[in-house]
Amino acid sequence: MRIVISPEMKTKWVRFKKNKIAVRSFWALVIIYAFSLLSPWLVNDEPLLMRFEGKTYFPAFVTYAETEFGGTYQTEPDYLQLIAESKKEGKHVWALMPLVAHDPLKADLSDSGTPPFAPSFKHLLGTDANGRDVLARLIHGFRICMSFSLLLTLLGTFLGIVIGGIQGYLGGKWDIFMQRGIEIWSSLPFLYVVILIGSIYGRSFILLIGIMALFDWVSLSYYMRGEYLKLRSLPYVRAAKMLGMSWTHIFFKEMLPNALTPVISLFPFTLIGGIGSLTALDFLGFGLEPPTPSWGELMSQGLNNLYAPWISISTVAALFVTLLLTAFVGEGIRDAMDPKSGDRYE
Secondary structure, three states, X not given: OOOOOOHHHHHHHHHXXXXXXXXXXXXXXXXXXXXXXXXXXXXXOOOOEEEEOOEEEOOOOOOOOHHHHOOOOOOOOOHHHHHHHHHHOOOOEEEEOOOEOOOOOOOOXXXXXXXXXXXXXXXXXXXXXXXXXXXXXXXXHHHHHHHHHHHHHHHHHHXXXXXXXXXXXXXXXXXXXXXXXHHHHHOOOHHHHHHHHHHHHOOOHHHHHHHHHHHHOHHHHHHHHHHHHHHOOOHHHHHHHHOOOOHHHHHHHHHHHHHOHHHHHHHHHHHHHHHHHHHHHHHHOOOOOOOOOOHHHHHHHHHHOOOOHHHHHHHHHHXXXXXXXXHHHHHHHHHHHOHHHOOOOO
16 A cells, blocks of 8 residues: 655655754664663673583573573573683683673672662662662663553554544534543542552553553543544535545544644653653552562662662653653654744754
């Protein structure tokens, strides 16, 4: 199927590219997120490639038992300890370690004293109160937080388009009835619902997305309702109805492409809201189950360990940069969608 881009959309794309800050912020987010998606292999304490006594192993991709390396148990070995002990014993061992050779779930208690440990060459951003590497948890936390927010935003956007569009498309009594129902639904206390359902069914990744998506679509539905109310009276929509086209064809193929301005404009800011919501829930203890790497959980640790400022500073800095880059992209999209801003970046 050939995709046809309208001249108006091409103009908006050119206008967006003129905003250098927005374009660079977009690519920065893409690169960071792409790296975070590889964090299970690039931020881990399992070697990407290891040569042991003449044999080649890929521990980051294949699970090996400790007996494979001369151990006594069938469980997976601690590769850092295995490499260190093998070198002391004079065994032939070589390993290509990941970029950040720390597992976000494993505690490092080899240093003297009690965690949290201050930043060092071994732990560039220090450790948390459980001895886990802060940098590793930040990177894995970014992957989880951004993936959560993207899925939440996509699901909420779909629901907002469908529900708000149906309101505007049908109009009349259906519109009034649905609008009253949305107002009642939006008045429900979101946090209490999350706490109640989470205490009954647990706080899994998918369950949290489902619960939050039930409320995330409301604001977008108002905009889509207005767009469809405006479009339903236009001549081309009336002509499509007279030609006998199905309502799904008219809804999605004829009207939706002309009603996407609020969707595209609000998408980055909805993404920001998703990141903030998950971080806030994790901070309050109602988010993802521990020991899942979480920015909110790190911020909570920072609050409880004020004598270890590196936990709070690094987490807040990571959250600030992420939200700032996303806001720059959102501002660029909004300006591109604004017909009055055509000469702003000339």
